[in-house]
Amino acid sequence: MDEVKINTSKTLTLTLPSDPTSNLVSVSLYHEFGDLVSGPTTATRTGTGVYTITYGQNPSGIYILNSAGRHRADFTYTVSGTSYSQSQYINVFTPYITSAEFFDNHPELEANFANNFENFAKKAKNIIEAFCGQSFNFYPNKTITMNGNGYSSLRLPYQISTMTSVIQDPGTDGEYILYSNTVSNIEKVRDSYSFGGAYSIKFKKSSLPESIFILGSFNKDSVYEIKGDYGWSYVPENIKQASDILIADMMNNDSEYRNHGLTRVEMDALTIYMKDNFYETTGNIEADVLLMDYMLFVMDYIV
Numbered sequence: 001m002d003e004v005k006i007n008t009s010k011t012l013t014l015t016l017p018s019d020p021t022s023n024l025v026s027v028s029l030y031h032e033f034g035d036l037v038s039g040p041t042t043a044t045r046t047g048t049g050v051y052t053i054t055y056g057q058n059p060s061g062i063y064i065l066n067s068a069g070r071h072r073a074d075f076t077y078t079v080s081g082t083s084y085s086q087s088q089y090i091n092v093f094t095p096y097i098t099s100a101e102f103f104d105n106h107p108e109l110e111a112n113f114a115n116n117f118e119n120f121a122k123k124a125k126n127i128i129e130a131f132c133g134q135s136f137n138f139y140p141n142k143t144i145t146m147n148g149n150g151y152s153s154l155r156l157p158y159q160i161s162t163m164t165s166v167i168q169d170p171g172t173d174g175e176y177i178l179y180s181n182t183v184s185n186i187e188k189v190r191d192s193y194s195f196g197g198a199y200s201i202k203f204k205k206s207s208l209p210e211s212i213f214i215l216g217s218f219n220k221d222s223v224y225e226i227k228g229d230y231g232w233s234y235v236p237e238n239i240k241q242a243s244d245i246l247i248a249d250m251m252n253n254d255s256e257y258r259n260h261g262l263t264r265v266e267m268d269a270l271t272i273y274m275k276d277n278f279y280e281t282t283g284n285i286e287a288d289v290l291l292m293d294y295m296l297f298v299m300d301y302i303v
Contacts, residue, residue: 068137148218
């Protein structure tokens with residue numbers, strides 16, 4: 001799977017043994033949440049059996065690849081009256097720190113590690129996301145579909161900053177709009193310090209005096225389609241600082257850069273003792289402290 005940074009361009013190429021009918025190849029791009037991102041669009045023929053499509057910047061200035069996450073490009077074409085489809089996958093990611101930012105802080109490392117910076121940055125990103133239990137990507141104008149849970153609130157897999165619509169049982173005879181620009185039966189359960197972002201949504205209390213304490217519930221037998229802007233529209237400073245520390249850690253063998261929970265080292269035969277919970281950390285205590293406020297803990301009942 002190819003990887004590309006968010007808000008950049010990407011060209012995909014389909015190579016066939018010969019040209020399809022009418023030299024026509026159509027491409028549709030889907031986000032992993034299920035949203036159609038672009039298309040169907042006619043690919044450009046650049047040679048016999050070779051067709052390309054570039055996902056770049058719209059006239060509005062917004063990139064087509066303006067959302068993190070895995071994307072699937074479906075190439076469809078016809079040969080001798082039979083339709084075919086081939087898929088290509090790309091992963092769009094948000095860098096937590098740029099090479100310019102990092103080497104401004106560590107100019108002594110640039111000569112030896114500039115060419116390998118992206119690999120180190122991706123490793124640090126994966127470590128941070130595993131430790132925090134969440135990513136710090138942005139998913140604008142996306143739709144998440146979930147089953148109800150029987151409660152008045154529903155936990156989302158990503159925080160939602162702007163909620164556009166909530167639809168119960170979309171596409172069925174029982175379709176019901178719970179939230180839109182004209183209906184507001186649902187609201188976000190607001191979290192502090194997240195610019196209005198929330199990991200849960202809930203039914204509003206009724207404005208009628210006789211039913212003010214009665215709340216609706218997300219029916220277990222229903223499906224809910226929640227559309228809006230998900231994730232983080234910016235990379236928190238603590239995440240950027242932790243990335244800086246972990247990347248420098250990977251680039252250095254000098255103990256000055258390492259703070260890894262060691263309790264004792266015996267130099268003869270090199271026996272190393274570490275804290276029992278070492279593997280529950282990022283491997284660096286300073287990075288752990290920076291990330292503490294961004295760790296997700298989800299409580300649930302064990303029956």
